[in-house]
Amino acid sequence: MTGSNEYKLNQGPDDSISAVKFSPSATQFLLVSSWDGTVRLFDVGSNTMRMKYQHSAPVLDCAFYDPTHSWSGGLDAQLKTHDLNTDQDTIVGTHDAPIRCVEYCPEVNVMVTGSWDRSVRLWDPRTPCNAGTFTQPEKVYTLSVAGDRLIVGTAGRRVLVWDLRNMGYVLQRRESSLKYQTRCIRAFPNKQGYALSSIEGRVAVEYLDPSLEIQKKKYAFKCHRLKEEGIEQVYPVNAISFHSIHNTFATGGSDGFVNIWDPFNKKRLCQFHRYPTSIASLAFNNDGTMLAIAASYMHERGDINHPENTIFIRQVTDAETKPK
Amino acid sequence: MAEGGDVDWELSKENIQPLRRGRAISALHQALSQQQEGDSSAINQQRQAFESELRMYDGDDPLNVWDRYIRWTEQTFPQGGKESNLATILERAVTRFTEENTYFDDPRYVELWIKFAGNCPEPLDIYRYIQAQGIGLKQASLYIAWSEQYENNGNYRKADLVYQEGFKKGAEPHDKLQQFHKALQARVSRQVMMNVEEDDSDEEHKQPERVSLAELKSRGKKKAIAPINRVGSAIRSVHSGMQSHAAPALGNASNSKLVVFDENKSHAGPSEPKLEAWKAPPTSKAKENKQKPGVWCDVKIPLKTKFGHTLMAPPPPKPAFQPFVEESDQPPTMTPCKINPAVNTVLSARKPCREETPLKRLQDHHQQHNEAVSGKPQEQSMYCKELLLSGATEFCFEELRAERYFKKMRQEVGGQKDEASASASN
Numbered sequence: 001m002t003g004s005n006e007y008k009l010n011q012g013p014d015d016s017i018s019a020v021k022f023s024p025s026a027t028q029f030l031l032v033s034s035w036d037g038t039v040r041l042f043d044v045g046s047n048t049m050r051m052k053y054q055h056s057a058p059v060l061d062c063a064f065y066d067p068t069h070s071w072s073g074g075l076d077a078q079l080k081t082h083d084l085n086t087d088q089d090t091i092v093g094t095h096d097a098p099i100r101c102v103e104y105c106p107e108v109n110v111m112v113t114g115s116w117d118r119s120v121r122l123w124d125p126r127t128p129c130n131a132g133t134f135t136q137p138e139k140v141y142t143l144s145v146a147g148d149r150l151i152v153g154t155a156g157r158r159v160l161v162w163d164l165r166n167m168g169y170v171l172q173r174r175e176s177s178l179k180y181q182t183r184c185i186r187a188f189p190n191k192q193g194y195a196l197s198s199i200e201g202r203v204a205v206e207y208l209d210p211s212l213e214i215q216k217k218k219y220a221f222k223c224h225r226l227k228e229e230g231i232e233q234v235y236p237v238n239a240i241s242f243h244s245i246h247n248t249f250a251t252g253g254s255d256g257f258v259n260i261w262d263p264f265n266k267k268r269l270c271q272f273h274r275y276p277t278s279i280a281s282l283a284f285n286n287d288g289t290m291l292a293i294a295a296s297y298m299h300e301r302g303d304i305n306h307p308e309n310t311i312f313i314r315q316v317t318d319a320e321t322k323p324k
Numbered sequence: 325m326a327e328g329g330d331v332d333w334e335l336s337k338e339n340i341q342p343l344r345r346g347r348a349i350s351a352l353h354q355a356l357s358q359q360q361e362g363d364s365s366a367i368n369q370q371r372q373a374f375e376s377e378l379r380m381y382d383g384d385d386p387l388n389v390w391d392r393y394i395r396w397t398e399q400t401f402p403q404g405g406k407e408s409n410l411a412t413i414l415e416r417a418v419t420r421f422t423e424e425n426t427y428f429d430d431p432r433y434v435e436l437w438i439k440f441a442g443n444c445p446e447p448l449d450i451y452r453y454i455q456a457q458g459i460g461l462k463q464a465s466l467y468i469a470w471s472e473q474y475e476n477n478g479n480y481r482k483a484d485l486v487y488q489e490g491f492k493k494g495a496e497p498h499d500k501l502q503q504f505h506k507a508l509q510a511r512v513s514r515q516v517m518m519n520v521e522e523d524d525s526d527e528e529h530k531q532p533e534r535v536s537l538a539e540l541k542s543r544g545k546k547k548a549i550a551p552i553n554r555v556g557s558a559i560r561s562v563h564s565g566m567q568s569h570a571a572p573a574l575g576n577a578s579n580s581k582l583v584v585f586d587e588n589k590s591h592a593g594p595s596e597p598k599l600e601a602w603k604a605p606p607t608s609k610a611k612e613n614k615q616k617p618g619v620w621c622d623v624k625i626p627l628k629t630k631f632g633h634t635l636m637a638p639p640p641p642k643p644a645f646q647p648f649v650e651e652s653d654q655p656p657t658m659t660p661c662k663i664n665p666a667v668n669t670v671l672s673a674r675k676p677c678r679e680e681t682p683l684k685r686l687q688d689h690h691q692q693h694n695e696a697v698s699g700k701p702q703e704q705s706m707y708c709k710e711l712l713l714s715g716a717t718e719f720c721f722e723e724l725r726a727e728r729y730f731k732k733m734r735q736e737v738g739g740q741k742d743e744a745s746a747s748a749s750n
Contacts, residue, residue: 018722035725035729057729058726058729060722075726075729075730096365096368096369097368097369098726100722116723117365117368118368139720139723141720155717155720156718181712181718181720183720199707199712200705231702231704232702232703233703233704233706234703234704234706235706235707236706236707236721254706254707255706298725299721299724299725299728300706300707300708300721301706301707301708302708302711303728
């Protein structure tokens with residue numbers, strides 16, 4: 001039931017998709033990492049796969065450093081950077097356990113990785129080389145960059161806020177306000193706070209400023225739940241992506257739905273049609289005109305028959321993404 | 325003093341918790357050296373391997389995995405403590421099998437319960453719960469450990485009764501039970517002998533001694549003056565507390581009586597509750613070290629007037645003037661400071677939660693299980709919740725899938741090796 005504003009990407013990965021990320025400057029380039037061990041670069045405008053490179057094991061996250069360099073890491077615990085012009089790989093470094101997150105901080109010009117070895121490592125993208133290892137209290141499950149701040153979500157529902165310019169000590173240690181495991185954290189483009197989702201159908205909106213008046217504004221809401229025969233079915237909320245201009249955000253859950261939320265008026269702006277399977281990852285492009293939706297079963301219920309993995313590119317309008 | 329080569333562990337022996345079964349020296353050395361070098365990645369990997377085995381195991385003896393995991397934890401963390409996570413693993417292990425009768429007489433399972441009881445603030449409550457559930461009734465080790473607990477509390481009578489119970493139930497191995505029972509009896513009789521000796525020596529000389537908090541006969545006609553010689557006949561009466569007189573010399577009549585505890589008067593020890601069928605284990609009453617840190621600054625000590633009424637101090641009035649604010653171009657730079665959670669609970673790392681003890685959690689688990697069996701659940705989690713949370717540490721979806729992937733890779737590599745060797749031998 002896709003309208004003319006939505007289409008599927010060709011030559012997608014052969015296995016589950018772990019992450020989709022748009023280029024920070026070019027509105028039509030998309031990186032896709034997958035459990036088939038590949039990282040692919042797509043030109044979504046012409047719907048073509050431009051490049052593909054391989055890891056020796058499933059890849060869990062990828063990120064652009066600049067329009068011509070992609071960074072990726074996964075179960076092989078190796079951090080790779082790939083030059084998209086020359087199609088050349090370089091292994092930058094390793095973690096002691098699989099790498100779960102890869103992000104770039106433009107303000108400090110540093111790549112950040114988080115791993116199940118309970119550490120966050122910083123990397124200088126120019127040389128490229130390691131710029132420090134920072135132990136976290138638990139395995140890192142998600143992380144996001146807000147200006148020069150790094151927000152890390154770990155096991156045990158902990159959230160840590162670091163200053164990327166001064167990693168000598170943790171700025172803030174928090175406990176997630178949601179009762180269940182943290183699934184995804186994404187920072188607001190205005191750097192005021194972050195949205196945090198859990199595996200049990202809830203999202204929390206929190207603020208970075210520790211002063212009491214600001215902290216009072218934080219809230220949480222239920223979402224991605226379906227009522228069937230009187231029983232409420234609760235789904236994990238796997239993906240969050242912010243619209244860079246409006247500061248509204250989209251969430252994707254294992255129920256196959258994508259919702260767009262206005263965090264300031266605390267309203268849902270829009271819900272798209274149901275996708276064939278769980279939403280594994282979401283990404284707005286940098287001018288907020290397109291949303292990449294990775295519909296990919298994540299084995300949340302074990303190894304069962306599932307629809308094939310697809311990446312949908314949807315053109316979004318202000319009506320869907322702008323606060324009213 | 326140990327003789328022979330490697331005795332490095334002697335240097336830190338006060339930090340090493342003793343194990344009932346003793347420690348393997350090689351494991352102890354490795355654990356100590358790993359800690360010295362701060363090398364935790366190997367330990368983390370090993371722990372992750374156990375956690376994934378717990379989730380992926382599909383044989384018929386899941387207890388085996390838990391048992392090995394717990395043994396490894398004990399050997400790898402000689403000091404015990406929070407990092408080992410041992411308390412959590414034990415609790416999960418015993419809770420996991422509370423409904424599985426097949427394990428009830430398995431000596432490994434009983435051993436887990438004994439270790440768990442040792443970690444709890446009220447072990448005796450746990451033992452009674454075990455008995456009520458019918459776990460380990462034929463295991464000598466249960467009665468031995470239980471009796472030991474009574475003995476530690478100084479209750480020899482109960483310690484002996486436990487052995488009687490064990491004999492009655494025909495606990496095995498019988499010889500072991502008898503042997504430990506005899507040892508207990510020997511200790512008890514030694515204790516009695518020592519007490520008897522002390523009593524004898526007491527009666528020999530009894531000089532008049534001062535008694536604390538005794539009422540003395542006062543000298544003097546107009547004013548009550550305490551006597552100089554305060555022994556023997558100078559004592560008017562020995563009360564267990566001070567009493568206010570008809571004509572108070574000090575203080576107001578409204579001063580409440582200070583009752584001083586007299587241990588000889590009170591009944592001996594808390595009475596044991598009757599052994600009746602337990603539906604759920606009792607809540608623990610020990611509050612030490614169980615309270616989570618909470619906000620302290622809003623507890624006020626009420627003020628008292630001189631008549632003894634409690635007053636709340638009026639809040640200080642707002643200053644009538646406007647406090648001076650220095651004008652400057654820039655706002656003060658944010659100097660990094662540590663946010664003290666006691667002062668600012670907004671970002672407290674650990675929010676104060678209701679008091680939880682292992683027994684309370686067992687009770688909740690029991691209730692939940694009964695509810696789930698009888699009633700229809702209102703909420704259904706559409707993901708493999710048990711798999712994520714079933715171990716002692718949590719997993720995320722990707723970790724679960726990663727473990728399946730690694731297992732498959734290992735099998736494939738193993739298969740390839742077999743093929744290679746098969747074709748090589750042909």
